[in-house]
Amino acid sequence: MKRRNFLSLLGVSATAGVIGVPATALAEVEKTTQKNGDEQLKADVIIAGGGLGGFAAAMSSLRNKQTVVLTEETDWIGGQLTQQGVPPDEHGWIETHGATQMYRDFRNAIRDYYKKNYPLVDSAKNNPLLNPGDGSVSKLCHEPRVALAIMNDMLAPYISSGKLVLLTEYKVTKAAVNGVKVESLTAKSMRTGRLVTLTAPYFVDATEMGDILPLTGTEYITGTESKKQTNELHAPEVANPNNNQAFTVCFAIDYVPGGNHVIDKPKDYDFWSNHVPKLTPPWAGKLLELHYSDPKTLKPKRLGFNPDGSKTGSMLNLWNYRKIINKDNFVTGTYTGDITIVNWPQNDYMLGNLIGASEKEFNKHVNGAKQLSLSLLYWLQTEAPREDGGKGYPGVRLRKDIMGTEDGLAKYPYIRESRRIKAMFTILEEHVGKENRAMVAKSEEKNVAAPFYDSVGIGYYHIDLHPSCDQVNYVDFSSLRFQIPLGALLPVRMENILPANKNIGTTHITNGCYRLHPVEWSIGEAVGLLIRFARDKNVIPRDIRNNKQLLTAFQDYVKSQGIETEWPKG
Structure with missing residues (x-):
């Protein structure tokens, strides 16, 4: 796919495939003061968590003419790439496919930042695949602050125009829920204690541990499922909801x-x-x-x-x-x-x-x-x-x-595992694990991950579970290049809250390959588009999955925005 100009990251030329603006869309985030002096913000989308999934959800929403309030507990957006200090864990095809176009544009913007601002030697400056650190874990090992600078640049025009309100050092502490719908979230300043009420038609939980799920009564799972529950090859005999990765x-x-x-x-x-x-x-x-x-x-x-x-x-x-x-x-x-x-x-x-x-x-x-x-x-x-x-x-x-801290340690711990929604569809090891897939697939499909008819993205990483807090050593084995099914992004009951981090419908096992940087970004970007599409069609997200015509239209929409929904054959 042809590389876009960096301006496309800012939404300047990101109009391809954008459907009509909903009649209910706001010109900018509405701000009102309540009788007790607390502020209320009203937007099209409220996103809790400014990590890669939350950031991508915000960008895809903003580029498609939705207003957004984005909260973040630390003073840095960017999640595992910035505040947690983890260079991107990626697969070998990342330069050409296996991630969204916006993610690849973002990666190239990081390279361009070094070439514009740093005194590189000629061989590095002329290298289109510059890896500033040459770390072995990734083809793009770089400083957290550079990723942060690019992300801030991408959000800047939307903040300036009032389309985005970014609340850093704010934590969501309370939710108001009416049946199957979230009505509002309350965010508290971690510096001043100030409270802000956030209202919108849709809410996104992009926190690192799925913290909005219990606040809103959204059904979720934690820890390890048993073999009896999932029939997964590497699942233990006994479930343990407290068994999470280090x-x-x-x-x-x-x-x-x-x-x-x-x-x-x-x-x-x-x-x-x-x-x-x-x-x-x-x-x-x-x-x-x-x-x-x-x-x-x-x-x-x-x-x-x-x-x-x-x-x-x-x-x-x-x-x-x-x-x-x-x-x-x-x-x-x-x-x-x-x-x-x-x-x-x-x-x-x-x-x-x-x-x-x-x-x-x-x-x-x-x-x-x-x-x-x-x-x-x-x-x-x-x-x-x-x-x-x-x-x-x-x-x-x-x-x-x-x-960027006084003690020199990352602003936030690197979290590998989250609460996971009880989803319309749960991704199992038999869908993406190489060995387990070979046991259940037809002979001609043994080396291909299960195809998902409702795919809204793709990704890859081996299944990588670090030692756990309940004394289980590594669980690490081969997976297959996979798709991201829409059903895994849909809670079984709630209608207007969606996950955009490591909190989608995976198991403890399959979380091990869906939890890394480009996949989290892909999930968030798809969620932002899902909200835009659902509002335009005046349906709830699960209706899109349940209606073949709507699903096809939505998949065409995400593909028009530079999101691949299937891996190239071969």
Whole structure:
């Protein structure tokens, strides 16, 4: 598909396929003051959560002439890509297909930002597939702030025109519901305590843990389903609603040879430096060591760490894995050394479940995860084994500026699992898992994911479940290139609230391949268009899926907006 001009990201030339504006559309977000002094905002769409799914839902809504209020708990939009500090986990086809056109335009805008603003060497500046960090995890490893800058640029004209109200550092705390419809959400400023009532025909839960679902009475599932419930090959015999994947508090480091940047010893260092995860099957040993359980075999596997970026034999050098700045891509002297993100097995926090936790429990576990990450940093600086036989790299430096926080740790934990809606259709392992699919499919379809007649997007990632808070080790195996079914975006009962994050109709198992950056974006973008289409046709979203003519028209609509609904054959 032909690459668009960056202006298309801002909606300037994004009119192709746009259907007529609903008669009820607002010229801009309406603002009124209630008798108690609190503000009320009225828009076409209210989106809670400014991560990738929420951002994409906002953009697709705005580009199609809907007004939006977007709330975000932190002061950075962008979710896992920015506030959580995780470079994009993507598949090998991402440059040409397997994501929406807007997502690919966004990726290219990141590259253009570096080429316009940074002193790149000629080879990097002339590389159409520039990877600023050359990290091995992605073809585009970059700084969180650059993604944030592009997203803010994309939203700027809509904020200026009053079509979008962006409420950063606001958390939704209450909902008003009438039967199968949400009437309003109440958002509270995390700085001042100010309350804002948000009303709209449609609401989107794009929070990291599906926090709006319990507030609105939307039916949901958490944790692990049993084999009896889903008949999934890798499901356990007994369901466990409290069994969720580990979360991680990421941070950034660089390396100054000969320097001494050792932090104060973290207060919980003695605990973490001796901690052995209690998992089934067992972990390789102490958490703060250069080993882990191989995700596919669960056998102990050695890892390397060399902050000069050199090879560590046949072992993965963790330094290179999520490297966001490769100094050699920039003019000599721009950077003292490379910059890398620490999101490794050694700082996965497995001792607590955030989903449904009280505020006290939530803070306890997040602070515990921060202590783990700081302990890992201190261990790298003082005890990590060196090739010369010594211990520690005191020149490893915490880059607080990269995450934009006083403590240098990410603004929000990297969340891998959420509440999931009870959906009109649930994606099972037999639909997308390579081995399970081969057991149920016809011989000619064994290597192809199940086709979904109601597909509204596509994606790919292997099924990747990190160790859990209930002592289950990695579950990691091959999947197939999949579609995103509309039925998985539709709650079984509620009519005007939709999911746009990791909270769609997957299972614990299939969440493992639907939870990554480009898929979350694709879900959000489709949801924004779904709301636009449903309002224009004066139907509820599930009517679109249940009506062949409407479904075909909606699929044509999303395809006209640069969304692929099926993978190319071959």
